[in-house]
Amino acid sequence: MSNEEINGGDALIRALADENIDLIFGYPGGAALHIYDAIYKQNKVQHILVRHEQAAVHAADGYARATGKPGVALVTSGPGATNAITGIATAYMDSIPVVVISGQVASHLIGSDAFQETDMMGISRPIVKHSFLVQSAEEIPVVIKKAFHIATSGRPGPVVIDVPKNMTDPNYKFEYKYPKDLVMRSFPILGKGDDEKIAAAIELFRSAKKPVIYSGGGTIQADASKELTEFSKLIGCPVTNTLMGLGAFPGNDDQFVGMLGMHGTYEANMVMSEADLIFNVGARFDDRITNNPSKFGLAAKKIHIDSDPSSIDKIIGVDLAIEGDAKLVMQQLIEQVKVSGFDQAIYKDWWSKVETWREAHGLNHDMLKLKNEKDIILPQQVIQSLYQITKGNAYVTSDVGQHQMFAAQYYKFKDPRKWINSGGLGTMGFGLPSAMGVKFAFPDAEVACVTGEGSIQMCIQELSTCGQYGLPIKIINLNNRALGMVKQWQDMQYGGRYSSISYEDSLPDFVKLAESFGHVGIKVEKLSDLNDAMKESFAMKDKLVFLDVLVDPDEHVYPMLEAGGSMSEMRLSKDKKTF
Amino acid sequence: MASQISLLMENQPGALSRVIGLFSQRGYNIDSLSVAPTQDPTLSRLTMTTSESNEVIQQILKQLYKLIDVVMVQDLKASESISLEMALIKVSNKSEVISKIEKNYSSLEFNELDNKDEKTILRLIGDTDNLESLLVELEDDLIEVTRTGALGMTLGNVSLETEEETKVIY
Ligand SMILES: Cc1ncc(C[n+]2csc(CCOP(=O)(O)OP(=O)(O)O)c2C)c(N)n1
């Protein structure tokens, strides 16, 4: 470790390098200029210039979700900081480790309504895991170290570091030392689960007749997917993943009953309603899952494994709570089951019931074979085509709306960290910038952004960033000429009164738009052209392709839980429901 | 009856706003709040009362503990504890007020602190419920009133102490 004297800006970038960060996404401005100068003078940390600060945070977030490593964004004070807020809230709701460094006006100006001053600590407070206002240049290295530690440990989450401009003053120098360790008061990080509870959990499985394993984003965050799969295989009961948990258990395995919840499969929601044991790992019984909590899992004993004790008993009271790291707890469970053995035959009757549900109303994963006279493309068919052509191996990011739900239902994610969407905040505009983050992390992998013509326009400016850095993302636009998900609700609950869901004739020509940024645009209108266009898009290895697919504008997402009902109260199509 | 939560937090700018923010963000009600540094100047101790249900209190405790700046949290009502509060009141009819206190509120301690302009400031100390009913009774007599909010402490061996520091080594 060198003892040379450096300034705060250089220290900040050096500390990032010492934290093994080699890529940050950002946008410069007055209060951050000393930091940008420090970036210029070195080559360990590469800075990616986005076109809007929201995109910087989403890109850092996408990078973090795909790699499991923290993502970093750098923005200036005032408007730079406020533009970052949606990105921070998105990461917060999905517990993603992101560190956002914001420039701030000089300390002596704070509170004076100075040019481009905003109270970033205050504005971001409810949507961060923690935040720091740097008080002295010397503390920059230790603040950076703490920020990364907090962002990545326990239940991860975003951390903001607000850096007043004078803290990075080029003329103020001090001895740089990156701390090897940290002392933090009362910062418990949960490890293994209580052994007695582990044994009790297995006993509950032995006495259950109709159990289900329900796994969420926490399993993926804890890198516990392998363990979840192994444990599920040993137990042999139905497994369902939440929207955030897709890929933790392979979507193409027969033991998987599909996603559960609002737009979950019929069989997954039925399994949840009739189960006598619900084993929740890394999920939080949120309202998109439980529907009406007072009607949720009434017949079931409940086990909940979570690294955040405040998630336990928050919405649904449980019979057995195991506080701990999902990976370690699953390892303990596996060990126990291996020692004592497990007779899966006890669930035979349960499985025959599940099979009848699947047969009755399971999703049709073979819709590409359906033909229609007008050769109209259904949105589900686009996802199935994407799945076929990428062999289920692509990273798929998504925006928010019907297209997101179709992607979640029909792209059978086999691996964790490959399905990247804003589940908690539901942020339109997330898809493209997060795909950039993924592509930077995995330049050789296929990265698709499944979007809608509404959502893509919320961060469309990033097509320029993709041009600058040569990011051959495939944008799959399910173009239904409307804010489809809103329209679906208006169909179902507002007598088809379409209030503000149409752009009338104002949609851009996406092909020309993509071309104007130097990318390739392809428009597909006929089902008979779909597969070829999809193939062609992925064959252009070094090109960003904007595949604008005109899909049936009248399609709805089903199943759909009925508001206020139980998990078995679902609409299955426009004219079929279970209640 | 209202619950009382006691906590230790970093004595740092922003820490208090995180604690209070948590209450507004999650829709919990605070009835009273008092905060000041402890014998260790790097820590502040905060006592708050809230009339939320027991389930909500359990959530509040966990959510508070999750805040990085919060070092330790305690539900005072979960063990034997004492709780009291101080109020200053200003009145112009001192003798009537004092006789009301002496008659019905013998458990409240009081002293006379000042008499400028024939306005008397009295200091009252006692448990919150008694203090509150007295203040209701004195409503027409009070020129102004200010209260500390309840303070609390558990008895005997049970104390709100800091945990051992966690050292994170890389
Ligand atoms: C930033 C933001 N604003 C508004 C919404 C509400 N919203 C949810 S879905 C949706 C429609 C999305 O339209 P589109 O991207 O075309 O997707 P589609 O549903 O048509 O597939 C809207 C407006 C949101 N989720 N995010």
Ligand SMILES: [Mg+2]
């Ligand atoms: Mg649309």
